[in-house]
Amino acid sequence: MEAPVQTKKMFYQDGNVTVSQARFITNSKTYAMRNISSVYIFEIVKSRKLPVAMIVIGLLMLCYDSSRIAGAIIAIIGIALLFSIKNEYAVRISTNSGEANSIVSKDQYYIQTIVDALNDAIIHRG
Numbered sequence: 001m002e003a004p005v006q007t008k009k010m011f012y013q014d015g016n017v018t019v020s021q022a023r024f025i026t027n028s029k030t031y032a033m034r035n036i037s038s039v040y041i042f043e044i045v046k047s048r049k050l051p052v053a054m055i056v057i058g059l060l061m062l063c064y065d066s067s068r069i070a071g072a073i074i075a076i077i078g079i080a081l082l083f084s085i086k087n088e089y090a091v092r093i094s095t096n097s098g099e100a101n102s103i104v105s106k107d108q109y110y111i112q113t114i115v116d117a118l119n120d121a122i123i124h125r126g
Helices: 049-061 065-084 108-125
Strands: 010-013 018-020 023-025 030-032 036-044 088-095 098-105
Touching: 010 108, 018 108, 036 098, 036 108, 049 065, 088 108, 098 108
Parallel strands: none
Antiparallel strands: 010 018, 018 023, 023 030, 036 088, 088 098
8 A cells, every 4th residue: 555645735936935834945045844933024224324414415515606516416316315225124034043034125025925925834834
């Protein structure tokens, strides 16, 4: 009599990530689901100090006739940089060896999808 074939349940899969009932596989690492104790989204807040400083310096330069054009250019570049900086989101997993960011992306929905799949796999494991 043949042993029943066990199929691995897949919770999520794309080109970079696979979440199954036994493993969490990324481009660079493989984690055993039994070693993952928790998973959550971690927001990596990007510094906005440089663009704010550029805006302030540019606005101060606007006060002087000799540097108005340069001040306007610096302020505009600072404003553009301020709006182009986006926070990043990471899948943060806790294992018996500590916490690690396994995947980082600017797309919060993508990270949330992976976290949801990992949570489902942890619950399925029991």
